[in-house]
Amino acid sequence: MKRVRLRFARGVEVEFVDRDRAVRQVSGIAERGTRFPLVVYGPEGCGKTALLRQAGAIFEEHGYSVVYVDPLAESVGDALHYTGPLRDIVREVLGLFPEPYSRIVDAAIRIIGEAMRRLRRPRVALLLDDLFQAVGPGVAERYVKALLNLIEYPPGDYESIVVMVSSSEGATRKTIGRHSWASPRLLWNMSKDGFAELYDKVPGPKPGYEEAWRLAGGNPRYLGKLYEANWDPAPVIDEIARTRGLEALAKTLGTRERELLQAMLSDPDTLFERLGEPEAQRLAEKLVELNMIVELWDRNEWLWIDTPPPEKDPGLGIGRHYAWQTPLHREAMRKALGHE
Numbered sequence: 188m189k190r191v192r193l194r195f196a197r198g199v200e201v202e203f204v205d206r207d208r209a210v211r212q213v214s215g216i217a218e219r220g221t222r223f224p225l226v227v228y229g230p231e232g233c234g235k236t237a238l239l240r241q242a243g244a245i246f247e248e249h250g251y252s253v254v255y256v257d258p259l260a261e262s263v264g265d266a267l268h269y270t271g272p273l274r275d276i277v278r279e280v281l282g283l284f285p286e287p288y289s290r291i292v293d294a295a296i297r298i299i300g301e302a303m304r305r306l307r308r309p310r311v312a313l314l315l316d317d318l319f320q321a322v323g324p325g326v327a328e329r330y331v332k333a334l335l336n337l338i339e340y341p342p343g344d345y346e347s348i349v350v351m352v353s354s355s356e357g358a359t360r361k362t363i364g365r366h367s368w369a370s371p372r373l374l375w376n377m378s379k380d381g382f383a384e385l386y387d388k389v390p391g392p393k394p395g396y397e398e399a400w401r402l403a404g405g406n407p408r409y410l411g412k413l414y415e416a417n418w419d420p421a422p423v424i425d426e427i428a429r430t431r432g433l434e435a436l437a438k439t440l441g442t443r444e445r446e447l448l449q450a451m452l453s454d455p456d457t458l459f460e461r462l463g464e465p466e467a468q469r470l471a472e473k474l475v476e477l478n479m480i481v482e483l484w485d486r487n488e489w490l491w492i493d494t495p496p497p498e499k500d501p502g503l504g505i506g507r508h509y510a511w512q513t514p515l516h517r518e519a520m521r522k523a524l525g526h527e
């Protein structure tokens with residue numbers, strides 16, 4: 188299998204590492220196709236984009252015509268990637284859109300449709316990164332339905348079709364989950380062994396591996412951020428707090444919410460135990476929306492891409508029902524609470 192190259196941090200590129208189970212799952216998907224759009228959720232920076240890109244390479248090796256869209260990129264050229272034989276179709280379809288950049292997801296769906304019409308029983312794969320961030324949570328459902336239609340009522344014949352979408356938008360999980368239009372799956376941060384492989388590739392002096400693991404909890408983006416901060420966690424924690432307005436949030440909290448958040452620092456499942464209280468429900472919604480915590484499913488392997496997190500890991504802030512996205516997120520919350 189060809190491993191894709193990824194930008195890891197300033198001046199550092201790495202090859203896609205680990206994720207062995209995910210790679211096996213993707214190869215299985217290449218054999219069978221997807222009956223429903225596969226929607227991959229997971230903490231920010233856990234590796235959804237990396238996995239989607241690697242999946243693109245795997246599908247190509249299995250003879251698929253692949254369209255990969257990064258709708259948040261800054262130009263059409265950066266946003267749309269496709270395998271060679273689609274070139275003419277892509278050029279034609281883009282010509283139909285007066286401003287393809289603003290309609291890149293629609294253009295990609297159209298490209299796949301045209302490929303089905305014109306190629307003889309093709310294998311096609313459509314990979315949409317950050318779909319909901321791009322189209323907005325309000326129309327996320329509509330897009331997922333359109334993708335399902337592409338599978339169920341294709342404009343042409345196909346041998347096999349794969350539709351994969353990624354999202355770190357925890358808030359869209361409920362809106363998508365209430366329909367039977369998609370197969371939602373969770374991708375967690377990297378496992379301890381996989382993360383070690385990535386850590387070994389980080390150049391220069393670095394803290395011991397256990398320290399890196401304890402801070403980033405297997406999240407590859409935050410490993411990169413720690414590297415860029417010369418391994419000082421303080422600015423990384425500050426950035427999490429600042430970008431989400433955690434101090435302001437802390438100021439709006441009532442006594443019960445504050446006390447609940449404090450308890451969540453040692454055990455995120457406290458939130459689950461108290462979900463009967465309206466304050467806890469509000470807090471759960473807010474923290475999911477801010478990408479601070481993730482609501483986990485049970486560890487039933489088929490619900491997960493790659494290996495699920497451990498059942499409980501208090502050190503990393505992982506509970507049975509809820510988890511801090513990384514230990515750094517938990518520290519950012521702790522700090523914001525301390526500022527009051």
Ligand SMILES: Nc1ncnc2c1ncn2[C@@H]1O[C@H](COP(=O)(O)OP(=O)(O)OP(=O)(O)O)[C@@H](O)[C@H]1O
Nearest residue numbers: 193195203204231232233234235236237355407408
């Ligand atoms: N399996 C992997 N091997 C090597 N590097 C990886 C791997 N997974 C992720 N990375 C690196 O970690 C960083 C974050 O990964 P990525 O961008 O895929 O996260 P993401 O889940 O898509 O984040 P977001 O939620 O912001 O979209 C990137 O620099 C990427 O190159």
Ligand SMILES: [Mg+2]
Nearest residue numbers: 235236316317
């Ligand atoms: Mg991404």
